[in-house]
Amino acid sequence: MNGMSNLSLSLRAESDAEVLESGIVESKAKSEISEIVKNVFERRLLNASVFANKEIISQHYIPEKLPFREKQIDEISSDLSPSIKGTKPNNIFLYGKTGTGKTATVKHVLEQLTEFVSKQSLPVFSAYINCRNHPSKYKVLLKVAKSFYPSKDFLGYSVSFIYEKILDFCEANSAHLILVLDEIDKVKDLDELVYSLTRGNDELGKGSITLIGISNNLMFKEKLDPRTKSSLCEKELVFSPYNANELKEILVERCEKAFKPKAVSDSSISLVAALAAQESGDARTAVMLMQRAGEIADSEKAVLVVEQHVEKAKASVEEEIILSMVSTLPGQQQLVLYSISAMTIQHKGSRRITGEIEEGTLFSGEIFETYCEMAKHLGRRTITSRWYRQYINELEMYGLILITASGKGIRGQTRLIKLGFDAERIKSALEKELFK
DNA sequence: CCTCCACAGGAAGCGCAGGAGT
DNA sequence: ACTCCTGCGCTTCCTGTGGAGG
CATH class of the missing domain: 1.10.8.60 (Helicase, Ruva Protein; domain 3)
Known part of the structure; x- marks a missing residue:
């Protein structure tokens, strides 16, 4: 998940570098006329791109049409429709893996809603908050308050003051607020946030607050406080992969x-x-x-x-x-992964284990042994086997390794571990990280 | 069938850093 | 500035599990 955002960053950085480079070329060109000609032609060539509008294929672009999400758009809009009739819609919880169009769908529906209510001048307001950037109750409320009072700055005021301000806004305008909390699992004190926002509805005479939570962590819902869960998940929507x-x-x-x-x-x-x-x-x-x-x-x-x-x-x-x-992995976890990649390379074609075992498969126990030896060799401390197992599970979550349970033919209960990517590639990446 | 093996993974607790409260 | 609290990374201890072997 994190990999994606890092990736977009580095992509942007790359294009910045391009801009910079062309700037240097430009200033150089001023000095020599022949250089100008050369560079103009070079730029011609550079401009001869396969792209017509690169913006549209960047990952931040939200398309007007969302194919294969008609059903979800339909459901969300019908769930939100009570707001235009002046009653409170249910809270909605959306989940699905990354890149399944959750955010795009919600933003699309909100756009349509905003367009509609401004035409009809209905008191329906919405705010989109990415909780990655606002990972606490205070910060979320601050952001909400700011989007409804754009001229004021609430920085420094207490949580309860901001909270009251938001309720005041609802009361004064008989407003129905729709708050989208993207990456909601990033909020530290989510239970309290959801509790106070849903309780706000009881305090309000006019208007209402509706929450739309978005998460790509499927396990996240189960870890919630039961009360939070029941109020947040009044309505659930799953986005399946394409x-x-x-x-x-x-x-x-x-x-x-x-x-x-x-x-x-x-x-x-x-x-x-x-x-x-x-x-x-x-x-x-x-x-x-x-x-x-x-x-x-x-x-x-x-x-x-x-x-x-x-x-x-x-x-x-x-x-x-x-x-x-x-x-971004912790040093010890890098070492574990390094052991796996080194062993995979070493064992290539020369496994001594009998039976139906796929090439490149390693035992959990032997990896731990190698890891310990390696750590000792490098003069590093070693983690216990329990924590090692934890690390292994995390590595699987990141997709860096694949785990299968040992079945028949293997004594005891262990897990068979295999690299998710090319061993050489992982090893060389790790060497850059591990050895300075 | 029982026992042993080779682990898996839950629960509790510990030391520490950093943030909140006063 | 100080204490208190909390989350995090990790260890210790423990119970559970599925198959091999006697």
Whole structure:
């Protein structure tokens, strides 16, 4: 999850560097006339891009049409419709993996709602809050207050004051507030936040507050306080991953606008869709892959994006994901992963275990042994086996390793561990991190 | 069938850092 | 400035589990 945001950051950084570079080229060019000509032509070439409007294929762009989410749009809008009739809608909880269009769908519905209520001048107001940036009750309330009193600055006021201000706003305008809390699992004191916001409804004579919670953590709901859970999840909506066909249609639609006509081959789109579907059904990765493939095509001065560019894009994106994931891991966990990758390489083709065991599969116990030896060798402290298991589970969650339970043929209960990515690639990424 | 193995993973607790309260 | 509280990373201790072997 984090990998994605890191990735977008580094992508942006890259384009910044490009801008900078061209700036240097420009200032240099002033001194030499021949240089100017050369650079103008070079720029011509650079401008000869496969993109028509790159913005549309960036992951921050929200398309007007959301294919395969009609049902969800329909449900959310019908759930919110009481607000335009002057009664309180149910709270809604949305969950689904990353890149399944949760945020885009909600934003789309809110846009439509805002458009409608402003035409009819109805007292319905909405606010979108990304809890990653506002990860506490105080910060969320602050953000809410600010969006309804844009001119005032509540920084420094107490929680209860801000809370009262929000209620005042509802009361004074008979307003129905719709608060979208994206990445709601990031809020530290969520129980209290949900409690006070839902209790606000009891205090209000006029108006209401409705919450829409969004989370991509499927387990998160179970960890909530039962009361919070029941009030937040009055209505639930699941966003399932896209399949390859759906992804393809999404991509086709986006590519038509983002790329120049006939700049993308049909087969490359199919390949991107297939790759993304196989990974996770994540539209964001698909879009990112497509964008990267286009950039690679540009850099090769190609006029058509073909499968080859997609393959390269996949490798480059994968490498970035691995690096950004690996670099945020705690040192000991990096060592564990390093042991796994080293062992995978070492054991290649020379496993002495008999039976039906797939190539590259390791036992939980032997990895721990190697890890201990390695840590000792490097003069580092070692974690206990219990915590090691915890680390292993986390690594699986990140998708860096795959775990299967030992079945017949293996004594005792253990787990078989396999790397999720290429061993050499992980090892080299880790070496950069571990050894200075 | 029982016992042993090789773990898995829950529960409790500990030391520490950093933030909140006073 | 001070204490108090809380979350985090981790250890210790423990119970559970599925298969191998006698």
